[in-house]
Each structure stands twice: as structure tokens, then as C-alpha cells.
Amino acid sequence: MTNTGRKSGPSPAAAARSQENRRQRIAEHVVRHGTVTVTWLAETMGVSVMTVHRDLDALARRGVLRRFRGGVSALPTSVFESNLDYRLGVHVAEKEAVARVAARLVEPGMSVMLDDSTSVLALAGLLRDKGPLTVLTNARRVLDVFAGCEEIRLIALGGEYSRTHDSFLGVPCVEAVEAMAVDLVLVSTSAMNAHMTFHQEQDVVLVKRAMLDAGARTALLMDHSKVARTALHRLCPVADFDHVVVDDGVDAQLVADLREHTDVRLAEVRGGR
Known part of the structure; x- marks a missing residue:
């Protein structure tokens, strides 16, 4: 040759x-x-x-x-951190690792509510074969993930459409969420420290709070870039979550501090490389 x-x-x-x-x-x-x-x-x-x-x-x-x-x-931070296209492209490996661990919380027969975060979008694809499930979401791209899945009962939580988030927000969305009660709510947010979670947009905070109130259990999905930070609006204390899933890029002392308030599950990224 x-x-x-x-x-x-x-x-x-x-x-x-x-x-x-x-x-x-x-x-x-x-x-x-x-x-x-x-x-x-x-x-x-x-x-x-x-x-x-x-x-x-x-x-x-x-x-x-x-x-x-x-x-x-x-x-301004509130602009670029809210932009969906930007969020979809950052810390992908960490989000996928966190999603794999969070997926273990979901069992067939459950009703689950998913927010419009990219961390939860990574999770959604892992739930397609976990049916039967009832899935409720305000995120258009999450709706796309489950459309056509025969064993998924899919409920869209409507409201005012946000192009930035490609999701539905506002008072109509909050009211739609408040009418529901589900087994498990899975969300992410912009920032957290050992005691509190935060988001930079009030409209998003109101929807996430309503979602958390609708769940018998709640789980927070966070990659390490969002940890040991704050944002403009307080969402809720870390202790309000039943489960927190983070990747192994989070400082070990902070993980220990978080475990004083809630169940923390660690997703391996660096150890598997």
C-alpha cells in the first residue's frame, strides 16, 4: 500500500x-x-x-x-447565565454525570415534575425507558424528549413563553403548577452555598418555588460551577431539599457541610477519567 x-x-x-x-x-x-x-x-x-x-x-x-x-x-451576568444556548454548552460532562445519579431516584409508576434547567434536560433523556411515568414540565425541550413515548403520560405546564429559557413562566405557569401534586420534583438553579440556593431571575424563582411545594420529595441537581456562589434572589434553604446531587468537582468540605442539611449524592466525573 x-x-x-x-x-x-x-x-x-x-x-x-x-x-x-x-x-x-x-x-x-x-x-x-x-x-x-x-x-x-x-x-x-x-x-x-x-x-x-x-x-x-x-x-x-x-x-x-x-x-x-x-x-x-x-x-450582565443575568443575561448570559440565563441564555439557554450558552447553558447547553457548558459543563456538559458534569451535567450528564449528575443526571445519571439523579435518574436512580425515579422509579416506574411515579409522577415527576421537571423544571427548565439544562441539568434536568440531561436527565430527561434517561427517563424515556423508565415508564410508566407521569411527567410534568414547563420546558419545551423536555416536552420534545418525551413526545411519542407510549409509557409516558406527559403534562405541559403552560404560561408565558420565554425565548431566553425556551420554557413557560409567569403567573399562569405558577397557577398550573399549584394545581398539581407529584411524587418527585427535580430542579436545578443558578447558585448555592452550604445553606441557601439562589437564582438571578424572580420569575424563575416563583415557578421553582411552586414546583418544590408540589412535590412529596424534591431533588436539586447542581454541577460544581454553580456551587459556593450566590445570585440575586434567594430560592430556598438547602435543607428544604430531600436530595442534592452534585459532581465530584465540589470541594470536599462543602460536601460535608451540605450533608449536615440533606442527603447528598456525589456523581463521579474526574474519578472516571
């Missing part, structure tokens, strides 16, 4: 993952520093200025950051 000497490049899937990982790092740098130049980003990322321009254009379209001549600045 003739060896042409050419080396095959990365697969399209690998190239796409590399691109997305770089864009996540760029977003994190911009958020950390507030304002940075294109040249600085190119040097930091080890790529060309043109590549950085393409990445910044993509991130600006997602609503993660703001472009200006020669540089880029971060949007």
Missing part, C-alpha cells in the same frame, strides 16, 4: 467539540475580565485573530457577550 504521507485531520465531530470548548473558554475569560481585546484572546487561545472573530460573532449571536471595535465585553 502506498503511503502518501498525508495525515488525516480530526473528525468533524471532534473539530466541533474543540471549537465549542474554545468558545466556552473565551466566554469564561470575558466574564472574568469584563472587557478584553481580540488580539489578547487570540494569543491566549493560541489561534488566529480571524478564528477569534468567528468565535466572538457566534457568542454574540447567542447573547453571551457584546462586541465592540477591537474587543468584546461581558453582558
Whole structure:
């Protein structure tokens, strides 16, 4: 066989993952520093200025950051952290690990309520074969996951549609949730410390609180990036949750502190690499 000497490049899937990982790092740098130049980003990322321009254009379209001549600045935290496209692309491995552990809480025959978080969206795909189940949700993409599943009774919790979250919020959604009583509620939120959970948007807090009140048991799904942080609005104390599922990137002392208030289940990410 003739060896042409050419080396095959990365697969399209690998190239796409590399691109997305770089864009996540760029977003994190911009958020950390507030304002940075294109040249600085190119040097930091080890790529060309043109590549950085393409990445910044993509991130600006997602609503993660703001472009200006020669540089880029971060949007307010409440904007980029709420953006679904941004949330779908960050800490994917951690969310998937947390979802696998949380799925063990769900048994056939249960009624479960799922919020519009990307952590719970990762969980939804693992529940398709756990039927029979009754699933209630305000998240459009979670509805898509279960549409057509014969053993899933699916109930949409409607309200005012939010393009940012691709879900239903507002007073009509709260009222729909308050009319229900379920076996298990699974949610995530923006931030938590050893004692309290938080979210940056009041409309979202009101829906999540109603959901938690509707559950005989409740579970919180959090990747390590959301832990040891706060946000504008208090959601509820950690002790109000029956279960908290976090990944193994959370500081061991904080895990110990959380266990003083509730059942904590650890999802292995780093140990399995």
C-alpha cells in the first residue's frame, strides 16, 4: 500500500467539540475580565485573530457577550447565565454525570415534575425507558424528549413563553403548577452555598418555588460551577431539599457541610477519567 504521507485531520465531530470548548473558554475569560481585546484572546487561545472573530460573532449571536471595535465585553451576568444556548454548552460532562445519579431516584409508576434547567434536560433523556411515568414540565425541550413515548403520560405546564429559557413562566405557569401534586420534583438553579440556593431571575424563582411545594420529595441537581456562589434572589434553604446531587468537582468540605442539611449524592466525573 502506498503511503502518501498525508495525515488525516480530526473528525468533524471532534473539530466541533474543540471549537465549542474554545468558545466556552473565551466566554469564561470575558466574564472574568469584563472587557478584553481580540488580539489578547487570540494569543491566549493560541489561534488566529480571524478564528477569534468567528468565535466572538457566534457568542454574540447567542447573547453571551457584546462586541465592540477591537474587543468584546461581558453582558450582565443575568443575561448570559440565563441564555439557554450558552447553558447547553457548558459543563456538559458534569451535567450528564449528575443526571445519571439523579435518574436512580425515579422509579416506574411515579409522577415527576421537571423544571427548565439544562441539568434536568440531561436527565430527561434517561427517563424515556423508565415508564410508566407521569411527567410534568414547563420546558419545551423536555416536552420534545418525551413526545411519542407510549409509557409516558406527559403534562405541559403552560404560561408565558420565554425565548431566553425556551420554557413557560409567569403567573399562569405558577397557577398550573399549584394545581398539581407529584411524587418527585427535580430542579436545578443558578447558585448555592452550604445553606441557601439562589437564582438571578424572580420569575424563575416563583415557578421553582411552586414546583418544590408540589412535590412529596424534591431533588436539586447542581454541577460544581454553580456551587459556593450566590445570585440575586434567594430560592430556598438547602435543607428544604430531600436530595442534592452534585459532581465530584465540589470541594470536599462543602460536601460535608451540605450533608449536615440533606442527603447528598456525589456523581463521579474526574474519578472516571
